[in-house]
Amino acid sequence: MGKINVNSNAYIITYSVVMVVIVAILLSVAALGLKDRQDANILNEKKTQIVKALGHNPEKVSYEDAKITAYILDKEGKVTSSDEKEVFEALNKIKDSFAAGKFPVFEAEDGSVVIPLYGAGLWGPIWGYLALEKDMNTIKGIVMDHQGETPGLGAEIATAAYQANFVPKELDQKKKIYNANGELVGITIVKAGKGVAGNKAHEVDAISGGTKTCDGVTKMFENSLKYYEKYLKTKMNPGTELQPLVPVNEEQKQLAEGETTEVNEPEQPAENGEVINKK
Amino acid sequence: MSNLKNLTGPLSANNPVIVQILGICSALAVTIKLEPAFVMGLSVMVVTAFANLVMSLLRNGIPSRIRIIVQLVVIAALVILVDQVLKAFVYDVSKQLSVYVGLIITNCIIMGRVEAYALGNKPWASFLDGIGNGLGYMAILVIVAFFRELFGSGCLFGIQVIPDSFYAAGYSNMGIMLFPPMALILVGVIIWVHRSFKKDLQEK
Numbered sequence: 001m002g003k004i005n006v007n008s009n010a011y012i013i014t015y016s017v018v019m020v021v022i023v024a025i026l027l028s029v030a031a032l033g034l035k036d037r038q039d040a041n042i043l044n045e046k047k048t049q050i051v052k053a054l055g056h057n058p059e060k061v062s063y064e065d066a067k068i069t070a071y072i073l074d075k076e077g078k079v080t081s082s083d084e085k086e087v088f089e090a091l092n093k094i095k096d097s098f099a100a101g102k103f104p105v106f107e108a109e110d111g112s113v114v115i116p117l118y119g120a121g122l123w124g125p126i127w128g129y130l131a132l133e134k135d136m137n138t139i140k141g142i143v144m145d146h147q148g149e150t151p152g153l154g155a156e157i158a159t160a161a162y163q164a165n166f167v168p169k170e171l172d173q174k175k176k177i178y179n180a181n182g183e184l185v186g187i188t189i190v191k192a193g194k195g196v197a198g199n200k201a202h203e204v205d206a207i208s209g210g211t212k213t214c215d216g217v218t219k220m221f222e223n224s225l226k227y228y229e230k231y232l233k234t235k236m237n238p239g240t241e242l243q244p245l246v247p248v249n250e251e252q253k254q255l256a257e258g259e260t261t262e263v264n265e266p267e268q269p270a271e272n273g274e275v276i277n278k279k
Numbered sequence: 280m281s282n283l284k285n286l287t288g289p290l291s292a293n294n295p296v297i298v299q300i301l302g303i304c305s306a307l308a309v310t311i312k313l314e315p316a317f318v319m320g321l322s323v324m325v326v327t328a329f330a331n332l333v334m335s336l337l338r339n340g341i342p343s344r345i346r347i348i349v350q351l352v353v354i355a356a357l358v359i360l361v362d363q364v365l366k367a368f369v370y371d372v373s374k375q376l377s378v379y380v381g382l383i384i385t386n387c388i389i390m391g392r393v394e395a396y397a398l399g400n401k402p403w404a405s406f407l408d409g410i411g412n413g414l415g416y417m418a419i420l421v422i423v424a425f426f427r428e429l430f431g432s433g434c435l436f437g438i439q440v441i442p443d444s445f446y447a448a449g450y451s452n453m454g455i456m457l458f459p460p461m462a463l464i465l466v467g468v469i470i471w472v473h474r475s476f477k478k479d480l481q482e483k
Contacts, residue, residue: 006340006341006342006343007342007343007344011342012342012344012345015340015341015342015345015349016345016348016349019349019352020352023352023353023356026356026360027356027359027360030359030360030363030364031363034363034364034366034367037367037368038363038366038367038370041366041367041370042370045370123378124378147378148378150311151309151311151312151315152311152312152427152428152431152432152457153311153457208454209454209457209458
């Protein structure tokens, strides 16, 4: 070693090339070797979040237990694919999928649906899964996540404690995404005490110090829900011109029929009436 | 200098954060809560230790003109490895740390120790020096995060410790604790307390 001039140009170039190649090989091997585990983690996490949005405890109820059917919808709300692998691939690149007109949706056995949300926070993307009751209006549950929001401030949107604000226990306080006129209004995150009077069913309190992230959440609702507007309308009033959804299999047909009867139950209008009265 | 001193020195007398004043930036960013602060400290320790080890092994063959680049490549490779391993085996923790894992590359402590120590010392001593500095960094992060999480959100490791009766009696969390300037002030207070015990560190 002592004989080699470590500061000659030839040595420096050889040294850099060898070093870069070794590091590249090392990192590629590590990345390839760990990829399967990482992908499995990511897929598992998505499934867990969907189950969580539906209000199950993911430690007790797995995605498979929850009997969820996954679909891809087009702009008109029609099912274009029901291949689970394809749906999760679309979910992985949700931003591109939204742009390409592929909208994943997850239907649970009891008629509630889970819709993916995607938007921008302060530092990076934020996303979530919104579960709606079978009336396609009342929020059943929500799971939100983020890439790099500030811990303790914007990152609080990912905590169960904050997400509980979207799902109040009291029946008459439930958050809804449609207003009394049947317009899709989504959910607005407002500073405590700054809400519009009578609009409480469509508002959730913001996190102090996390205003930008909360604005992002409001936008995320607005932008993501609009893609599903037609689908939600169809599910809400089966029998309109968009029906039938071209049932993929017999099971779904039954599901659709089941809902027709449920919507006609007197319980439903009563609940809506309540909201109007509150206004 | 004995090897043991490499390990214990950076904990107090030669602490990277409060004596060498390195790594302040990340100390401000990740100390809002204890858990990320703790895992961040651990990751930095692993990277510092192995960067020191690798650089010490290579120290006689590195052309001095490109040594900073070589250090960067080694550190960056280690950080990516740590990130990949975290993602594969402890996915939850890796998600908690998100961008901060990548930011370990820019942590001044790692490059500072490689430059100042590993390039001139034997591998085992350098490895211990890395562990020691990582521990010293983690200690300060945990102290700062303890106060910020306790007074800022009333929790420790995400579990509420300030009883509800306090809040009922009019106590409220200090929002300012959650902002970076408060971390800087806390680090300042720690330096002050530390120097009042260690008189030899006081400047004349």
